[in-house]
Amino acid sequence: MPEDLHDFVFFSKNFDRASGTLVPFLSEAQVNYAHGRKTQETVTHFLGRNKKSLKIAKTIEQHEIITTQGIIPVLGALQILEKIHPEHLAIVTSASRELCINRLQAAGLPCPKFIVSAEDVICGKPDPEGYFLGAQLLGLAIEDILIFEDAQAGIQAALKTCASLAIVGSCDASAGKELARIPDFTKIQIMRSKNRYMVMF
Template identity: 45%
Template sequence: MFAGSKFAAFLFDMDGTVLNSIAAAERVWTTWAERHGLDVTAFLPTIHGRRARETIAALNLPGVDPLAEADLLLKAEADDLEGIVPIPGAVAFLQSLPPERWAIVTSAPRELALLRIQAAGIPVPAMMVTAEDVTHGKPAPDCFLLAAKRLGVAARDCLVFEDAPAGIAAGEASGASVMVISATHVHPLVTPHPMIRSYDEIGIALDDSGWIALAPERAVA
Protein backbone atom coordinates (compact mmCIF):
# COMPACT_ATOMS: atom_id res chain seq x y z
CA MET A 1 0.00 0.00 0.00
CA PHE A 2 2.00 2.95 -1.38
CA ALA A 3 5.17 1.04 -0.52
CA GLY A 4 8.17 3.33 -0.72
CA SER A 5 6.01 6.44 -1.15
CA LYS A 6 6.19 9.53 1.04
CA PHE A 7 3.72 12.39 1.08
CA ALA A 8 4.04 16.07 1.92
CA ALA A 9 0.50 16.19 3.35
CA PHE A 10 -2.72 14.25 3.79
CA LEU A 11 -6.01 15.74 2.53
CA PHE A 12 -9.16 14.24 4.02
CA ASP A 13 -12.72 14.46 2.80
CA MET A 14 -15.05 14.67 5.81
CA ASP A 15 -18.40 12.87 5.51
CA GLY A 16 -17.88 9.15 5.07
CA THR A 17 -14.12 9.56 5.32
CA VAL A 18 -13.29 10.76 8.85
CA LEU A 19 -16.82 10.80 10.24
CA ASN A 20 -20.13 9.12 9.48
CA SER A 21 -23.04 11.54 9.15
CA ILE A 22 -24.99 9.49 6.61
CA ALA A 23 -28.01 8.85 8.83
CA ALA A 24 -28.41 12.53 9.70
CA ALA A 25 -27.85 13.72 6.14
CA GLU A 26 -30.26 11.21 4.67
CA ARG A 27 -32.98 12.14 7.18
CA VAL A 28 -32.80 15.76 6.07
CA TRP A 29 -32.49 15.03 2.36
CA THR A 30 -35.33 12.49 2.49
CA THR A 31 -37.68 15.17 3.82
CA TRP A 32 -36.51 17.56 1.10
CA ALA A 33 -36.86 14.95 -1.65
CA GLU A 34 -40.36 13.98 -0.56
CA ARG A 35 -41.40 17.63 -0.56
CA HIS A 36 -40.27 17.91 -4.18
CA GLY A 37 -41.85 14.66 -5.30
CA LEU A 38 -38.61 12.78 -5.98
CA ASP A 39 -38.02 9.06 -5.87
CA VAL A 40 -36.18 8.99 -2.54
CA THR A 41 -34.54 5.59 -3.06
CA ALA A 42 -33.09 6.62 -6.41
CA PHE A 43 -32.16 10.12 -5.27
CA LEU A 44 -30.32 9.56 -1.98
CA PRO A 45 -27.22 7.90 -3.49
CA THR A 46 -26.60 11.09 -5.51
CA ILE A 47 -26.22 13.43 -2.52
CA HIS A 48 -22.86 12.17 -1.26
CA GLY A 49 -19.58 13.92 -2.03
CA ARG A 50 -20.97 16.97 -3.81
CA ARG A 51 -22.10 20.40 -2.71
CA ALA A 52 -25.82 20.69 -2.09
CA ARG A 53 -26.20 23.49 -4.63
CA GLU A 54 -24.77 21.29 -7.39
CA THR A 55 -26.81 18.26 -6.40
CA ILE A 56 -29.98 20.36 -6.57
CA ALA A 57 -29.00 22.18 -9.77
CA ALA A 58 -28.45 18.84 -11.54
CA LEU A 59 -32.12 17.98 -10.99
CA ASN A 60 -33.34 20.96 -13.07
CA LEU A 61 -36.50 21.26 -10.99
CA PRO A 62 -38.85 23.96 -12.29
CA GLY A 63 -38.98 27.05 -10.06
CA VAL A 64 -36.35 25.75 -7.65
CA ASP A 65 -33.44 28.05 -6.72
CA PRO A 66 -30.47 25.77 -5.88
CA LEU A 67 -28.76 28.37 -3.68
CA ALA A 68 -31.89 29.12 -1.67
CA GLU A 69 -32.67 25.43 -1.24
CA ALA A 70 -29.09 24.71 -0.21
CA ASP A 71 -29.38 27.37 2.51
CA LEU A 72 -32.57 25.75 3.81
CA LEU A 73 -30.88 22.35 3.81
CA LEU A 74 -27.91 23.76 5.71
CA LYS A 75 -30.19 25.00 8.47
CA ALA A 76 -31.95 21.63 8.66
CA GLU A 77 -28.68 19.69 8.71
CA ALA A 78 -27.22 21.98 11.37
CA ASP A 79 -30.22 21.12 13.56
CA ASP A 80 -29.83 17.36 13.08
CA LEU A 81 -26.52 16.07 14.45
CA GLU A 82 -27.88 12.89 16.04
CA GLY A 83 -25.87 9.75 15.42
CA ILE A 84 -22.79 11.41 13.92
CA VAL A 85 -19.74 9.31 14.85
CA PRO A 86 -16.07 9.07 13.85
CA ILE A 87 -14.94 6.51 11.31
CA PRO A 88 -13.19 3.70 13.27
CA GLY A 89 -9.63 4.68 14.15
CA ALA A 90 -9.94 8.19 12.68
CA VAL A 91 -9.51 10.14 15.91
CA ALA A 92 -6.22 8.50 16.87
CA PHE A 93 -4.94 8.58 13.29
CA LEU A 94 -5.59 12.31 12.89
CA GLN A 95 -4.05 13.01 16.28
CA SER A 96 -0.89 11.21 15.16
CA LEU A 97 -0.36 13.63 12.25
CA PRO A 98 1.61 16.89 12.47
CA PRO A 99 -1.04 19.68 12.43
CA GLU A 100 0.63 21.47 9.53
CA ARG A 101 0.62 18.31 7.40
CA TRP A 102 -3.11 17.63 7.03
CA ALA A 103 -6.38 19.32 6.17
CA ILE A 104 -10.06 18.51 5.79
CA VAL A 105 -11.42 19.21 2.30
CA THR A 106 -15.21 18.94 2.30
CA SER A 107 -18.19 19.78 0.12
CA ALA A 108 -20.07 20.82 3.25
CA PRO A 109 -20.38 24.50 4.21
CA ARG A 110 -17.95 25.56 6.96
CA GLU A 111 -20.68 26.04 9.58
CA LEU A 112 -22.01 22.52 9.09
CA ALA A 113 -18.53 21.01 8.85
CA LEU A 114 -17.51 22.43 12.23
CA LEU A 115 -20.73 21.23 13.84
CA ARG A 116 -20.25 17.70 12.52
CA ILE A 117 -16.57 17.62 13.51
CA GLN A 118 -17.54 18.62 17.04
CA ALA A 119 -20.39 16.09 17.15
CA ALA A 120 -18.07 13.28 16.03
CA GLY A 121 -15.32 14.28 18.44
CA ILE A 122 -12.57 14.35 15.84
CA PRO A 123 -9.71 16.88 15.93
CA VAL A 124 -10.42 20.29 14.41
CA PRO A 125 -7.88 20.78 11.61
CA ALA A 126 -5.58 23.78 11.53
CA MET A 127 -6.68 24.28 7.92
CA MET A 128 -9.93 23.36 6.20
CA VAL A 129 -11.35 23.92 2.70
CA THR A 130 -15.15 24.01 2.58
CA ALA A 131 -17.95 24.61 0.08
CA GLU A 132 -17.60 28.40 0.22
CA ASP A 133 -13.92 28.36 -0.71
CA VAL A 134 -14.17 27.22 -4.33
CA THR A 135 -16.20 28.13 -7.38
CA HIS A 136 -16.36 24.58 -8.69
CA GLY A 137 -17.04 21.74 -6.26
CA LYS A 138 -16.12 18.06 -6.52
CA PRO A 139 -15.60 16.29 -8.93
CA ALA A 140 -13.59 19.36 -10.00
CA PRO A 141 -10.13 19.28 -8.38
CA ASP A 142 -10.23 22.90 -7.18
CA CYS A 143 -10.74 22.09 -3.50
CA PHE A 144 -7.76 19.73 -3.27
CA LEU A 145 -5.56 22.09 -5.28
CA LEU A 146 -6.48 24.92 -2.92
CA ALA A 147 -5.83 22.83 0.18
CA ALA A 148 -2.40 21.84 -1.08
CA LYS A 149 -1.58 25.45 -1.91
CA ARG A 150 -2.64 26.63 1.55
CA LEU A 151 -0.44 23.96 3.13
CA GLY A 152 2.46 25.10 0.96
CA VAL A 153 2.85 21.81 -0.89
CA ALA A 154 2.16 20.47 -4.38
CA ALA A 155 -1.03 18.47 -4.87
CA ARG A 156 0.95 15.75 -6.65
CA ASP A 157 2.83 15.21 -3.37
CA CYS A 158 -0.36 14.71 -1.34
CA LEU A 159 -2.45 11.69 -0.41
CA VAL A 160 -6.20 12.26 -0.66
CA PHE A 161 -8.53 10.20 1.56
CA GLU A 162 -11.99 9.87 0.00
CA ASP A 163 -15.07 7.68 0.03
CA ALA A 164 -17.38 8.96 -2.74
CA PRO A 165 -16.98 8.79 -6.55
CA ALA A 166 -17.12 12.60 -6.94
CA GLY A 167 -14.37 13.08 -4.38
CA ILE A 168 -12.24 10.28 -5.79
CA ALA A 169 -12.51 11.89 -9.23
CA ALA A 170 -11.52 15.26 -7.74
CA GLY A 171 -8.49 13.72 -6.07
CA GLU A 172 -7.44 12.03 -9.29
CA ALA A 173 -7.85 15.24 -11.28
CA SER A 174 -5.70 17.15 -8.78
CA GLY A 175 -2.78 14.83 -9.46
CA ALA A 176 -2.70 13.50 -5.89
CA SER A 177 -2.56 9.87 -4.85
CA VAL A 178 -5.86 8.52 -3.52
CA MET A 179 -6.82 6.22 -0.65
CA VAL A 180 -10.45 5.05 -0.51
CA ILE A 181 -12.24 4.68 2.83
CA SER A 182 -14.96 2.03 2.58
CA ALA A 183 -16.32 2.14 6.15
CA THR A 184 -19.73 3.47 5.09
CA HIS A 185 -20.04 1.65 1.77
CA VAL A 186 -23.13 -0.53 1.47
CA HIS A 187 -22.14 -1.83 -1.96
CA PRO A 188 -18.59 -2.65 -3.14
CA LEU A 189 -16.87 0.21 -4.96
CA VAL A 190 -14.79 -0.69 -7.99
CA THR A 191 -11.62 1.40 -7.81
CA PRO A 192 -7.96 1.05 -8.78
CA HIS A 193 -6.95 2.79 -5.55
CA PRO A 194 -5.96 1.16 -2.24
CA MET A 195 -8.91 0.78 0.12
CA ILE A 196 -9.31 0.46 3.89
CA ARG A 197 -12.34 0.14 6.15
CA SER A 198 -10.69 1.46 9.31
CA TYR A 199 -7.78 3.75 10.13
CA ASP A 200 -6.68 1.05 12.57
CA GLU A 201 -5.30 -0.71 9.47
CA ILE A 202 -2.63 1.95 8.89
CA GLY A 203 -0.11 4.07 10.76
CA ILE A 204 2.49 6.64 9.80
CA ALA A 205 6.21 7.24 9.88
CA LEU A 206 7.81 10.68 9.48
CA ASP A 207 11.17 11.32 7.85
CA ASP A 208 13.59 14.08 8.87
CA SER A 209 11.84 16.55 6.53
CA GLY A 210 8.38 15.84 7.94
CA TRP A 211 7.19 13.85 4.93
CA ILE A 212 4.77 11.05 5.78
CA ALA A 213 4.94 7.38 4.87
CA LEU A 214 2.17 4.90 5.58
CA ALA A 215 2.88 1.92 7.76
CA PRO A 216 0.77 -1.27 7.66
CA GLU A 217 -0.71 -0.56 11.07
CA ARG A 218 -0.35 1.96 13.85
CA ALA A 219 1.89 0.88 16.68
CA VAL A 220 0.06 0.55 19.98
CA ALA A 221 1.81 2.14 22.96
Template identity: 40%
Template sequence: MSAHAPLFNRAFGAFLFDMDGTVLNSIAAAERIWSAWALRHGVDVETFLPTIHGARAIDTITRLNLPGLDAEEQAAYITAAEINDVEGIVEIPAAAAFLGSLPKDRWAMVTSAPRDLALRRMAAAGIPEPAVMITAEDVKAGKPDPSGYLLAAKKLGVEPTDCLIFEDATVGIQAAEAAGAALMIITTTHQHPVETAHATLASYDAISVKVDADGWLRLRAN
Protein backbone atom coordinates in the same frame (compact mmCIF):
# COMPACT_ATOMS: atom_id res chain seq x y z
CA MET B 1 -7.31 -3.45 3.85
CA SER B 2 -6.40 -3.57 0.20
CA ALA B 3 -2.89 -2.20 0.56
CA HIS B 4 -1.11 -1.20 -2.59
CA ALA B 5 2.63 -1.28 -2.06
CA PRO B 6 3.36 2.05 -3.78
CA LEU B 7 1.57 3.97 -0.99
CA PHE B 8 3.81 2.35 1.62
CA ASN B 9 6.98 2.76 -0.40
CA ARG B 10 6.90 6.52 -0.83
CA ALA B 11 6.82 9.70 1.24
CA PHE B 12 4.05 12.32 1.17
CA GLY B 13 4.18 16.03 1.82
CA ALA B 14 0.64 16.08 3.23
CA PHE B 15 -2.55 14.08 3.70
CA LEU B 16 -5.85 15.55 2.51
CA PHE B 17 -9.14 14.18 3.84
CA ASP B 18 -12.70 14.32 2.66
CA MET B 19 -15.08 14.52 5.66
CA ASP B 20 -18.41 12.71 5.28
CA GLY B 21 -17.88 8.98 4.82
CA THR B 22 -14.12 9.38 5.17
CA VAL B 23 -13.48 10.53 8.75
CA LEU B 24 -17.07 10.51 10.01
CA ASN B 25 -20.34 8.79 9.14
CA SER B 26 -23.26 11.20 8.68
CA ILE B 27 -25.30 9.07 6.30
CA ALA B 28 -28.29 8.59 8.61
CA ALA B 29 -28.68 12.32 9.32
CA ALA B 30 -28.09 13.38 5.71
CA GLU B 31 -30.53 10.85 4.29
CA ARG B 32 -33.23 11.79 6.83
CA ILE B 33 -33.10 15.41 5.74
CA TRP B 34 -32.68 14.87 2.02
CA SER B 35 -35.46 12.23 1.95
CA ALA B 36 -37.95 14.65 3.49
CA TRP B 37 -36.85 17.37 1.07
CA ALA B 38 -37.14 15.06 -1.95
CA LEU B 39 -40.65 13.94 -0.98
CA ARG B 40 -41.73 17.55 -0.56
CA HIS B 41 -40.53 18.39 -4.07
CA GLY B 42 -41.79 15.28 -5.84
CA VAL B 43 -38.36 13.73 -6.34
CA ASP B 44 -38.06 9.92 -6.28
CA VAL B 45 -36.21 9.23 -3.04
CA GLU B 46 -34.78 5.83 -3.96
CA THR B 47 -33.01 7.02 -7.09
CA PHE B 48 -32.13 10.44 -5.67
CA LEU B 49 -30.38 9.54 -2.38
CA PRO B 50 -27.33 7.83 -3.94
CA THR B 51 -26.57 11.09 -5.78
CA ILE B 52 -26.23 13.31 -2.68
CA HIS B 53 -23.02 11.91 -1.26
CA GLY B 54 -19.81 13.89 -1.65
CA ALA B 55 -21.35 16.81 -3.55
CA ARG B 56 -22.26 20.33 -2.44
CA ALA B 57 -25.96 20.79 -1.68
CA ILE B 58 -26.28 23.53 -4.28
CA ASP B 59 -24.76 21.27 -6.96
CA THR B 60 -27.09 18.42 -6.00
CA ILE B 61 -30.15 20.67 -6.22
CA THR B 62 -29.04 22.44 -9.41
CA ARG B 63 -28.47 19.09 -11.11
CA LEU B 64 -32.17 18.22 -10.63
CA ASN B 65 -33.21 21.26 -12.71
CA LEU B 66 -36.58 21.51 -10.95
CA PRO B 67 -38.75 24.34 -12.33
CA GLY B 68 -39.35 27.37 -10.12
CA LEU B 69 -36.82 26.31 -7.48
CA ASP B 70 -34.22 28.70 -6.06
CA ALA B 71 -31.19 26.45 -5.67
CA GLU B 72 -29.33 28.79 -3.30
CA GLU B 73 -32.37 29.18 -1.07
CA GLN B 74 -32.96 25.43 -0.95
CA ALA B 75 -29.29 24.69 -0.27
CA ALA B 76 -29.39 27.11 2.66
CA TYR B 77 -32.49 25.33 3.98
CA ILE B 78 -30.78 21.93 3.71
CA THR B 79 -27.66 23.22 5.47
CA ALA B 80 -29.67 24.68 8.34
CA ALA B 81 -31.57 21.42 8.75
CA GLU B 82 -28.33 19.41 8.74
CA ILE B 83 -26.73 21.68 11.34
CA ASN B 84 -29.75 21.05 13.59
CA ASP B 85 -29.68 17.27 13.14
CA VAL B 86 -26.45 15.53 14.11
CA GLU B 87 -28.08 12.50 15.72
CA GLY B 88 -26.21 9.31 14.93
CA ILE B 89 -23.11 11.01 13.53
CA VAL B 90 -20.03 9.01 14.55
CA GLU B 91 -16.38 8.84 13.60
CA ILE B 92 -15.10 6.30 11.11
CA PRO B 93 -13.28 3.72 13.28
CA ALA B 94 -10.03 5.18 14.71
CA ALA B 95 -10.18 8.27 12.47
CA ALA B 96 -9.85 10.80 15.31
CA ALA B 97 -6.78 9.08 16.73
CA PHE B 98 -5.20 8.83 13.30
CA LEU B 99 -5.75 12.52 12.58
CA GLY B 100 -4.44 13.37 16.04
CA SER B 101 -1.22 11.53 15.27
CA LEU B 102 -0.45 13.75 12.26
CA PRO B 103 1.57 16.98 12.41
CA LYS B 104 -0.99 19.82 12.31
CA ASP B 105 0.72 21.49 9.34
CA ARG B 106 0.70 18.30 7.29
CA TRP B 107 -3.00 17.61 6.84
CA ALA B 108 -6.19 19.34 5.74
CA MET B 109 -9.91 18.65 5.43
CA VAL B 110 -11.56 19.20 2.04
CA THR B 111 -15.33 18.88 2.28
CA SER B 112 -18.33 19.71 0.13
CA ALA B 113 -20.16 20.80 3.29
CA PRO B 114 -20.40 24.48 4.28
CA ARG B 115 -18.02 25.46 7.09
CA ASP B 116 -20.63 25.73 9.87
CA LEU B 117 -22.00 22.29 9.05
CA ALA B 118 -18.53 20.76 8.81
CA LEU B 119 -17.55 22.10 12.23
CA ARG B 120 -20.84 20.89 13.75
CA ARG B 121 -20.44 17.38 12.37
CA MET B 122 -16.80 17.10 13.37
CA ALA B 123 -17.64 18.19 16.91
CA ALA B 124 -20.45 15.62 17.06
CA ALA B 125 -18.09 12.85 15.94
CA GLY B 126 -15.14 13.92 18.08
CA ILE B 127 -12.97 14.76 15.07
CA PRO B 128 -10.21 17.34 15.70
CA GLU B 129 -10.56 20.64 13.87
CA PRO B 130 -7.81 20.97 11.26
CA ALA B 131 -5.53 23.97 10.86
CA VAL B 132 -6.52 24.01 7.17
CA MET B 133 -10.09 23.28 6.11
CA ILE B 134 -11.53 23.86 2.63
CA THR B 135 -15.33 23.99 2.57
CA ALA B 136 -18.14 24.63 0.09
CA GLU B 137 -17.73 28.40 0.39
CA ASP B 138 -14.05 28.30 -0.62
CA VAL B 139 -14.49 27.03 -4.18
CA LYS B 140 -16.49 28.10 -7.21
CA ALA B 141 -16.85 24.52 -8.42
CA GLY B 142 -17.46 21.54 -6.15
CA LYS B 143 -16.25 17.96 -6.53
CA PRO B 144 -15.62 16.30 -9.00
CA ASP B 145 -13.76 19.52 -9.80
CA PRO B 146 -10.33 19.29 -8.08
CA SER B 147 -10.30 22.95 -6.95
CA GLY B 148 -10.76 22.13 -3.27
CA TYR B 149 -7.88 19.69 -3.16
CA LEU B 150 -5.62 21.99 -5.18
CA LEU B 151 -6.37 24.85 -2.79
CA ALA B 152 -5.68 22.70 0.27
CA ALA B 153 -2.31 21.61 -1.12
CA LYS B 154 -1.44 25.24 -1.85
CA LYS B 155 -2.35 26.34 1.68
CA LEU B 156 -0.15 23.58 3.11
CA GLY B 157 2.70 24.58 0.81
CA VAL B 158 2.96 21.24 -0.99
CA GLU B 159 2.43 20.04 -4.54
CA PRO B 160 -0.82 18.12 -5.17
CA THR B 161 1.23 15.27 -6.60
CA ASP B 162 3.00 14.97 -3.24
CA CYS B 163 -0.32 14.49 -1.41
CA LEU B 164 -2.25 11.40 -0.39
CA ILE B 165 -6.00 11.97 -0.52
CA PHE B 166 -8.44 9.96 1.58
CA GLU B 167 -11.87 9.73 -0.07
CA ASP B 168 -14.99 7.58 -0.17
CA ALA B 169 -17.48 8.95 -2.74
CA THR B 170 -17.36 8.80 -6.52
CA VAL B 171 -17.27 12.56 -7.10
CA GLY B 172 -14.51 12.91 -4.51
CA ILE B 173 -12.48 10.12 -6.04
CA GLN B 174 -12.78 11.85 -9.42
CA ALA B 175 -11.64 15.14 -7.84
CA ALA B 176 -8.64 13.44 -6.25
CA GLU B 177 -7.68 11.81 -9.55
CA ALA B 178 -8.02 15.14 -11.36
CA ALA B 179 -5.74 16.75 -8.76
CA GLY B 180 -3.03 14.24 -9.64
CA ALA B 181 -2.68 12.97 -6.08
CA ALA B 182 -2.33 9.45 -4.74
CA LEU B 183 -5.56 8.04 -3.36
CA MET B 184 -6.77 5.87 -0.46
CA ILE B 185 -10.45 4.94 -0.57
CA ILE B 186 -12.25 4.52 2.76
CA THR B 187 -14.84 1.74 2.42
CA THR B 188 -16.43 1.75 5.90
CA THR B 189 -19.77 3.17 4.76
CA HIS B 190 -19.91 1.36 1.41
CA GLN B 191 -22.84 -1.06 1.22
CA HIS B 192 -21.26 -2.96 -1.66
CA PRO B 193 -17.64 -3.86 -2.41
CA VAL B 194 -15.91 -1.16 -4.42
CA GLU B 195 -14.16 -2.08 -7.65
CA THR B 196 -11.13 0.16 -7.93
CA ALA B 197 -7.46 0.17 -8.82
CA HIS B 198 -6.80 2.40 -5.80
CA ALA B 199 -5.88 1.23 -2.31
CA THR B 200 -8.83 0.72 0.04
CA LEU B 201 -9.14 0.94 3.82
CA ALA B 202 -11.98 -0.07 6.16
CA SER B 203 -10.49 1.22 9.44
CA TYR B 204 -7.70 3.60 10.35
CA ASP B 205 -6.58 1.02 12.93
CA ALA B 206 -4.86 -0.76 10.05
CA ILE B 207 -2.39 2.04 9.36
CA SER B 208 -0.08 4.43 11.19
CA VAL B 209 2.27 7.22 10.14
CA LYS B 210 5.94 7.86 10.62
CA VAL B 211 7.42 11.31 10.03
CA ASP B 212 10.85 10.90 8.46
CA ALA B 213 13.94 13.02 9.09
CA ASP B 214 12.93 15.44 6.30
CA GLY B 215 9.41 15.95 7.68
CA TRP B 216 7.69 13.76 5.10
CA LEU B 217 4.86 11.38 5.99
CA ARG B 218 5.26 7.66 5.48
CA LEU B 219 2.40 5.20 5.83
CA ARG B 220 2.93 1.99 7.74
CA ALA B 221 0.67 -1.05 7.87
CA ASN B 222 -0.12 -2.12 11.44
Protein backbone atom coordinates in the same frame (compact mmCIF):
# COMPACT_ATOMS: atom_id res chain seq x y z
CA MET C 1 -9.45 13.18 4.80
CA PRO C 2 -12.59 11.26 4.48
CA GLU C 3 -15.36 13.41 3.64
CA ASP C 4 -18.36 11.36 5.27
CA LEU C 5 -19.20 14.38 7.46
CA HIS C 6 -22.93 14.72 6.64
CA ASP C 7 -25.99 12.87 5.39
CA PHE C 8 -28.24 14.19 2.66
CA VAL C 9 -31.99 14.33 2.98
CA PHE C 10 -34.05 16.06 0.32
CA PHE C 11 -37.11 18.01 1.33
CA SER C 12 -40.08 18.66 -0.88
CA LYS C 13 -41.68 22.09 -0.90
CA ASN C 14 -44.89 20.55 0.39
CA PHE C 15 -45.55 20.92 4.09
CA ASP C 16 -47.20 18.29 6.22
CA ARG C 17 -50.22 20.22 7.43
CA ALA C 18 -50.50 18.23 10.65
CA SER C 19 -46.95 18.78 11.89
CA GLY C 20 -46.05 21.91 9.94
CA THR C 21 -42.78 20.34 8.83
CA LEU C 22 -41.24 19.76 5.44
CA VAL C 23 -41.87 16.31 3.99
CA PRO C 24 -38.67 14.40 3.19
CA PHE C 25 -38.28 12.26 0.13
CA LEU C 26 -35.40 10.05 -0.89
CA SER C 27 -34.35 8.05 -3.88
CA GLU C 28 -31.30 5.90 -4.40
CA ALA C 29 -30.22 8.01 -7.37
CA GLN C 30 -30.40 11.21 -5.31
CA VAL C 31 -28.43 9.75 -2.41
CA ASN C 32 -25.73 8.34 -4.70
CA TYR C 33 -25.39 11.60 -6.60
CA ALA C 34 -25.44 13.77 -3.47
CA HIS C 35 -22.65 12.05 -1.54
CA GLY C 36 -19.55 14.22 -1.73
CA ARG C 37 -21.16 17.11 -3.59
CA LYS C 38 -22.27 20.59 -2.57
CA THR C 39 -25.86 20.71 -1.35
CA GLN C 40 -26.79 23.48 -3.77
CA GLU C 41 -25.24 21.68 -6.75
CA THR C 42 -27.10 18.50 -5.90
CA VAL C 43 -30.50 20.14 -5.45
CA THR C 44 -30.21 22.20 -8.62
CA HIS C 45 -29.09 19.11 -10.55
CA PHE C 46 -32.42 17.45 -9.83
CA LEU C 47 -34.74 20.46 -9.56
CA GLY C 48 -33.10 23.03 -11.82
CA ARG C 49 -31.61 26.32 -10.68
CA ASN C 50 -34.38 28.65 -9.56
CA LYS C 51 -35.56 30.48 -6.47
CA LYS C 52 -37.46 27.45 -5.22
CA SER C 53 -34.55 25.04 -5.50
CA LEU C 54 -32.10 27.49 -3.93
CA LYS C 55 -34.48 27.95 -1.01
CA ILE C 56 -34.76 24.17 -0.61
CA ALA C 57 -30.96 23.87 -0.63
CA LYS C 58 -30.72 26.51 2.09
CA THR C 59 -33.31 24.67 4.17
CA ILE C 60 -31.35 21.42 3.85
CA GLU C 61 -28.11 23.13 4.88
CA GLN C 62 -29.73 24.71 7.94
CA HIS C 63 -31.26 21.37 8.92
CA GLU C 64 -27.92 19.58 8.60
CA ILE C 65 -26.10 22.15 10.71
CA ILE C 66 -28.37 21.58 13.71
CA THR C 67 -28.64 17.79 13.27
CA THR C 68 -25.82 15.95 15.05
CA GLN C 69 -27.57 12.87 16.38
CA GLY C 70 -25.81 9.69 15.31
CA ILE C 71 -22.63 11.44 14.13
CA ILE C 72 -19.69 9.17 14.95
CA PRO C 73 -16.11 9.11 13.66
CA VAL C 74 -14.77 6.48 11.29
CA LEU C 75 -13.02 3.85 13.38
CA GLY C 76 -9.42 4.81 14.06
CA ALA C 77 -9.81 8.38 12.77
CA LEU C 78 -8.95 10.07 16.07
CA GLN C 79 -5.85 7.94 16.59
CA ILE C 80 -4.60 8.77 13.10
CA LEU C 81 -5.24 12.49 13.51
CA GLU C 82 -3.30 12.51 16.77
CA LYS C 83 -0.22 11.32 14.87
CA ILE C 84 -0.32 14.13 12.30
CA HIS C 85 0.71 17.70 13.04
CA PRO C 86 -2.36 19.99 12.70
CA GLU C 87 -0.56 22.08 10.08
CA HIS C 88 0.21 19.01 7.98
CA LEU C 89 -3.35 18.05 7.08
CA ALA C 90 -6.38 19.64 5.51
CA ILE C 91 -10.02 18.78 5.08
CA VAL C 92 -11.48 19.30 1.62
CA THR C 93 -15.23 19.02 1.97
CA SER C 94 -18.36 19.79 0.00
CA ALA C 95 -20.04 20.81 3.24
CA SER C 96 -20.20 24.41 4.41
CA ARG C 97 -17.52 25.45 6.90
CA GLU C 98 -20.07 25.70 9.70
CA LEU C 99 -21.45 22.25 8.99
CA CYS C 100 -17.98 20.74 8.74
CA ILE C 101 -16.89 22.15 12.11
CA ASN C 102 -20.16 21.14 13.78
CA ARG C 103 -19.83 17.57 12.54
CA LEU C 104 -16.18 17.33 13.61
CA GLN C 105 -17.12 18.52 17.09
CA ALA C 106 -20.08 16.14 17.26
CA ALA C 107 -17.79 13.25 16.32
CA GLY C 108 -15.19 14.29 18.90
CA LEU C 109 -12.53 14.97 16.28
CA PRO C 110 -10.08 17.89 16.28
CA CYS C 111 -10.55 20.71 13.81
CA PRO C 112 -7.50 21.14 11.56
CA LYS C 113 -5.97 24.50 10.76
CA PHE C 114 -6.82 24.18 7.07
CA ILE C 115 -10.35 23.56 5.82
CA VAL C 116 -11.47 23.94 2.22
CA SER C 117 -15.26 24.09 2.32
CA ALA C 118 -18.09 24.68 -0.13
CA GLU C 119 -17.74 28.46 0.21
CA ASP C 120 -14.08 28.39 -0.81
CA VAL C 121 -14.44 26.96 -4.30
CA ILE C 122 -16.29 27.88 -7.45
CA CYS C 123 -16.58 24.30 -8.65
CA GLY C 124 -17.25 21.53 -6.15
CA LYS C 125 -16.33 17.87 -6.51
CA PRO C 126 -15.96 16.06 -8.87
CA ASP C 127 -13.95 19.10 -9.94
CA PRO C 128 -10.47 18.95 -8.32
CA GLU C 129 -10.36 22.68 -7.46
CA GLY C 130 -10.71 22.01 -3.74
CA TYR C 131 -7.78 19.62 -3.65
CA PHE C 132 -5.47 22.01 -5.44
CA LEU C 133 -6.48 24.75 -2.99
CA GLY C 134 -5.83 22.39 -0.09
CA ALA C 135 -2.34 21.65 -1.40
CA GLN C 136 -1.71 25.37 -1.75
CA LEU C 137 -2.75 26.00 1.86
CA LEU C 138 -0.42 23.24 3.02
CA GLY C 139 2.42 24.63 0.94
CA LEU C 140 2.86 21.29 -0.82
CA ALA C 141 2.92 20.03 -4.36
CA ILE C 142 -0.21 18.03 -5.09
CA GLU C 143 1.87 14.93 -5.91
CA ASP C 144 3.20 14.94 -2.32
CA ILE C 145 -0.27 14.58 -0.83
CA LEU C 146 -2.26 11.49 0.18
CA ILE C 147 -6.02 11.88 -0.15
CA PHE C 148 -8.53 9.74 1.73
CA GLU C 149 -11.94 9.67 0.07
CA ASP C 150 -15.23 7.88 0.63
CA ALA C 151 -17.49 9.30 -2.09
CA GLN C 152 -17.71 8.83 -5.84
CA ALA C 153 -17.54 12.59 -6.54
CA GLY C 154 -14.49 12.98 -4.33
CA ILE C 155 -12.75 9.99 -5.88
CA GLN C 156 -13.33 11.42 -9.34
CA ALA C 157 -11.91 14.76 -8.18
CA ALA C 158 -8.84 13.18 -6.61
CA LEU C 159 -8.12 11.14 -9.73
CA LYS C 160 -7.87 14.37 -11.71
CA THR C 161 -4.87 15.38 -9.59
CA CYS C 162 -1.46 13.76 -9.24
CA ALA C 163 -2.04 13.02 -5.55
CA SER C 164 -2.00 9.54 -4.05
CA LEU C 165 -5.46 8.26 -3.19
CA ALA C 166 -6.92 5.71 -0.79
CA ILE C 167 -10.63 4.88 -0.67
CA VAL C 168 -12.19 4.54 2.77
CA GLY C 169 -15.31 2.56 3.57
CA SER C 170 -17.71 0.69 1.33
CA CYS C 171 -18.08 3.19 -1.51
CA ASP C 172 -18.76 1.18 -4.66
CA ALA C 173 -17.10 3.70 -6.93
CA SER C 174 -16.79 2.86 -10.59
CA ALA C 175 -13.68 5.02 -10.71
CA GLY C 176 -10.53 3.94 -8.90
CA LYS C 177 -11.33 0.25 -8.57
CA GLU C 178 -7.61 -0.54 -8.75
CA LEU C 179 -6.75 1.78 -5.85
CA ALA C 180 -6.03 0.94 -2.22
CA ARG C 181 -9.22 0.39 -0.22
CA ILE C 182 -9.52 0.31 3.54
CA PRO C 183 -12.64 -0.30 5.66
CA ASP C 184 -11.56 2.27 8.27
CA PHE C 185 -8.38 3.71 9.82
CA THR C 186 -7.66 0.98 12.37
CA LYS C 187 -5.09 -0.87 10.23
CA ILE C 188 -3.14 2.20 9.10
CA GLN C 189 0.31 2.89 10.45
CA ILE C 190 1.88 6.33 10.19
CA MET C 191 5.54 7.08 10.78
CA ARG C 192 6.84 10.64 10.78
CA SER C 193 10.30 11.87 9.88
CA LYS C 194 10.53 15.63 10.35
CA ASN C 195 7.78 17.01 8.10
CA ARG C 196 7.27 13.91 6.00
CA TYR C 197 5.09 10.89 6.69
CA MET C 198 5.16 7.26 5.67
CA VAL C 199 1.73 5.65 5.57
CA MET C 200 1.39 1.89 5.57
CA PHE C 201 -1.88 0.02 4.98
